[in-house]
Amino acid sequence: MSEEPRIGVFVCHCGINIGGYVDVPEVVKYSMTLPDVVYAEPNLYTCSSDGLQKIKEAIENHRLNRVVVASCTPRTHEPLFQGACEEAGLNKYIFEMANIRDQCSWVHMHEPEKATQKAKDLVRMAVAKARLLTPEEEPEIDIHPTGLVIGGGVSGMTAALSLMNQGFKVHLVEKEDKLGGALNELGTLFPTNVKASEVLKPLINGVEESPDIVVHLNSTVKEVKGFIGNFEAEIESKEGSELFEVGTVIVATGADYLDPVGLFGYSEVQGVVTQLELEQKMKEGSLGDVKSVVMVQCAGSRIEERPYCSRICCTEAMKNASLLKEEDSDRDIYVLYRDLQTYGIEYTEMEWDAKRKGVKLVKYDKARPPVVTEGERGPVVKVWASLLNEELTIKPDLVVLSAPLVPNPDNKTLSQLLKVPLNRDGFFMEAHVKLRPVDFATDGIFVCGTAHSPKEVAESISQAKGAASRAGIPMAKGRLKTAAITSVVDEDKCCGCGTCIEMCAYNAITKNERGLAQVTAAVCKGCGVCGASCPERAITMRHFTDEELEAQGLAAIKEA
């Protein structure tokens, strides 16, 4: 900005919140002594409509081109004051705020003189920065209204159908030769005992019948380039590979069941199967004459090498145990567990149901797990029942291992390809565990279902719809305003070391054809990590330039 700075300072009483402890008129008087300040006034409440009107009037009457408000916190009030500046015809980035309430009057209630001094210091700092502020732009990008969903299981199909129903086109990529994923293997699903095939049928029909969903079977995603709204995905099948433009990506690649080789006699002792194999036998009716069954929970989970709990196995065991009892109430069924993970209303009900049918629950210790050996006629299970303080020996016809869900082995490749992280266990890791459960930190890419962590069908479906909502937002808008506060690379200083690329959590920095850092402004969040880590000081942040911060810092320690 070429014109001379003309700064207006507005000091808020905030009723007595500030005015009761800070000498506001004194701060106003002091503000007028600061360089480039041409106007200053006190307000009872700067944020009231009256206060905002006064800012607008002052901008006009005093030809202000910078505005400083000394009041409360920018967290809640900055946009309000920026709005007033814009309404008076100024760019909102010429606005600066000094927090003389939360960080001053409130903490120095018992020392008003010092509070007043600190308020002056804070205003001086804000003015020092405001002198150097420049207008910034918020560029807009187009969003391609097509989604890419990777994985054709229940999560992927649910997400694809939702996107389709929201009005978008979808590419659905499945590596197998048919849709359905893990549910193709399962018999019935808790808590309603609905057949897995019944759950899949409407989803597969919906996906196959929709003209807006292009299903790519026997296919994998080879490469994804670009950024939110403008991804270019290469989908490879036997027939070759093809490029598609998509606006958003949903990862729904599911999980695998652990093959529990060597655990509790599996693959060594006759009559030891997994819960999945039991389901298949029950589905096919090939279970045979089984009079007694021992189920072993946590067969490969909640141990050092695989610390996580697989969430679904306890309820699955309760469901299968109940079904076995329903078929033949004389069957003796034991479930050896560590902590029963039946939670919420419906899954707790599954537990009561099994118990009432006479399923016997025996708790075992992680330190003294059950031992399964080959007996004369079938497996022999010895278990230390810690709650009884004694060892039980059971000779069942069948031992069923509840093996956990484990990450899909393809996760690693896909995570590198999409530049999204995996957690320690090898599942995809969301942006924020509490508030952004289906987002990745990288804009435009989302996750749902068991690709994220073990979960049951209902939770996968809710999550898939959640991911579809999140992915649908930018596509529904069509255009996206990106942040003005982004990093800028000074190519003269950049040495191409790549530190910034390494540090950036949003994949906003790449190397250009000359090997120098290049910021994709649409993706940059303005966090500043790149600038702080650049050894050549080649990167600065808009609105937080080194000069601005230096001026502000110096003003803190020295009177103008």
Added chain:
Amino acid sequence: MSSDVDQREVEFISLMLQKSVGEMHAEVCDQCGKCSSACPVSKEIEGFNPRQLIARVALGKMDELLADEAIWTCTTCLKCRERCPEEISPYDVILVLRNLAYRAGLNYPGGYDDFINGILERGFISEPQEVRARGGGKLSRGALGLPGVKGPKDMGVFRGIVEKIIEAGKGN
């Protein structure tokens, strides 16, 4: 078994005990330990644990339980019955187990025979005693002006009925 016992009664009583076993609902026990944690006997006597007792019932270890002396060491304080989140009431389970053990002729504390004999002889487990005064000397009901104790009018009929019922319980 006395000859004039109504067979129907025997069957009924035995059926009732079986029903009680089924009504224990031991299988729904969460093994939470709320019963044992406030049980005055569990605190005092090792080997008595109402929670483990229910677990054994749930696992079908009835024979082992009936022979276990522990079932006779309950103070009947009823805290377990009052608090069991699944309304299983170890106290009531213990009562049923005791009845079954007695029926099966298994060990039970000798004191019970004295009680039963007392009831059959005079209607009460004990007779009025002379009571020692703190300052010395002994006092009887009469000396204190308390009325005499009167048991069942027709001890013969009373004894016949009660004996029959107890025997019927012991039956088969």
Added chain:
Amino acid sequence: MKYALYLGCTVQSDQYGFEASVRETLPKLGVELVDMDDVSCCGFPALSSVSVTGWHYLSARNLAIAEKMGLDVLPLCNGCHLSFIETIHALEADPGLKEIVNRNLEKEGLHYEGTAKVVHLIEVLHDVVGVEGISEKVKTRLEGVKLAAHPGCHAIRPSDLQKVDDAENPQKLDTLIKALGAETFDYPEKIDCCGSQLAVSSGRSTLKIAGEKLQAVQSYGFDGLVTTCPFCFKMYDGRQRAIKGAIGDRSLEVPVFYYTQILGLALGSSPEKLGLQMNQSPVDGVVNKILGDDE
């Protein structure tokens, strides 16, 4: 206020202090007590453990007698109280059992219908006579005496059949103690068991269980313990010397009273009429303090 008085084995055999003090005090409060003829043991715990049906027969038999008298029954013993309410509940829940009981009762010229209600002494005093009814008759206020309330297990549990007082936080006996001008306060062992039912199988444990409670009562600064249950009283009073030995605490000294004994003192009855000469625990200090005979 007229009840059939059911003494029960323990009270009529050796708890004369309880019986005497009940007969002395309740009429003074306007409660008429009618003695029951032809009664027997209630069956608890002797028969409940070996013949559930026999137990219910005995209890129903006693209730049938009260029914015949046209009165509600006041059992003096917590065990008998529990026994009666359990039987009422069992016979109501199981018509077949009621039929068997009645078929046999017929032979004794009796019939059980279930019309006689069971009341607990604490209920009669607290809910029927009422705190005001008591305090207005108090002649000697028990000022400066701190007494711990011990209602006894079967007066408060189980709460699902017939609730006498709150099972976890009983307050009625406390209120009755305060009505006499004495002090009391909550202490955690209030709802604990005296352990007497364990005497049949494990004598030593019984003494330890009872001893822990007495020690606690002493440590909180109470001058004595007040109960309405003959089992608990026998334990804490009659066996206090044995308890001292069993737990090796020679300093243990807790005067133990039936509530009706201290009620009687407050109403102006002589210690002898209240059977206080038969308490085995060291009650003299408290009695003298109440009567103002600090010699």
Added chain:
Amino acid sequence: MGKPVLVIGGGVAGIQAALDLADRGLKVHLVEKSPSIGGVMAQLDKTFPTMDCSICILAPKMIECFRHPNITIHTLSKVTGVSGGPGDFKVKVLKEPRSVDASKCTGCGVCSEKCPTKVKDEWQEGLTERKAIHIMFPQAVPLIACIDRDNCLYFQKGICQVCSKVCQAGAIDYEQKAEEIDLDVSSIIVATGFQEYDPSELGEYGYSRFEDVITAKEFERLVCASGPTGGHLNRPSDGKLAHRVAFVQCVGSRSHQKGYPFCSSVCCMYATKEAVLIKEHEPASDVTIFYMDLKVFGQGFQEFVDRAQSHWGVKYIRGRPGEIRRNPVTKDLTVWYENTDTGEVAEKEVDLVVLCTTMISRPENKELADVLGLELDEWGFFEPLDPVMNPIETDKPGIFICGCCHGPRDIPESVAEASGTAACAAETARRYGQ
């Protein structure tokens, strides 16, 4: 732009649903019954496993709702009538008077400071007091005072009016009336949340008899820097710093006798978090969690528990305590328990007991369900169309459910579901030509 969407409930689920819809360009009416949005999450101290300050991560979303041009927040409001169907619901909303002019109030707080009437502060779980005119909490949205008429001297006795005298903005309006608003919406999202079970009926635990037996939600306020003690763990009875703390799981849950038979899903983990918070405050503290089954079924849960044990030294004992007692002299509490893994029956003396109470349904669900024509389950939670295939739809097309209004669940699940219902609402809006 088409018809707006109605979101009922301004907790984290309702906020997320509203933001998702507003961000995609749909108008949203967010109806909240209390004076501020934020819900229970706003009351929590920290959230595991990141130990983020709860309000610090929620407040930006609350403010976003407030500032969003597509969102209209209706506080102190409830839905009283619904007719029509998907694409065209006619909704009546009753807005209770705030007695403060929202356009004038700046949230400065002078009125509260001068108000003479103190009442229990519900937002601080009754651990401290607030005034009859009050701002619910410092980060409240909207940041506007509200008169609690039931406790206001002017409304009860016709005297005082101090707030009106001290308000320099002239915002106090005693004449404000309740108003009924008519809305025309395409779909409805129910996100009314849960409430905490009142453990008073479990007499053996002494809650409401012993001041130092508190609920988990009370603990959240007690340990929070913006709580009544400034985050110091001063126990309520005598202010003594609590160094020995016991957490009791399954209070009001997993019981057919009292409370509710189901597992409340979240308590094992919030107790672990709360235990870690104590250890963070004072590493030498002695913290024990009494549990039945350690529910570690979520992502990172087992690892968090492992760390609580190995790094922080939190003790876990399997056993549901039978009794909590208070020494009448020292006021210290004793937990009676059995370590069911060893069979040892023992007692533990502590300064403070935290009852980990179950999430239960809100009593007002019944009224709302009647208005919406929905069914509630046996426990008063809203029922999904199908527990497997349609977990967030209801049997009324165009009405969706998310968060704890249909059963206990944690924050991530509520948030993901909330986004899910936003997708359903967006689909509905499109299907009905908007």
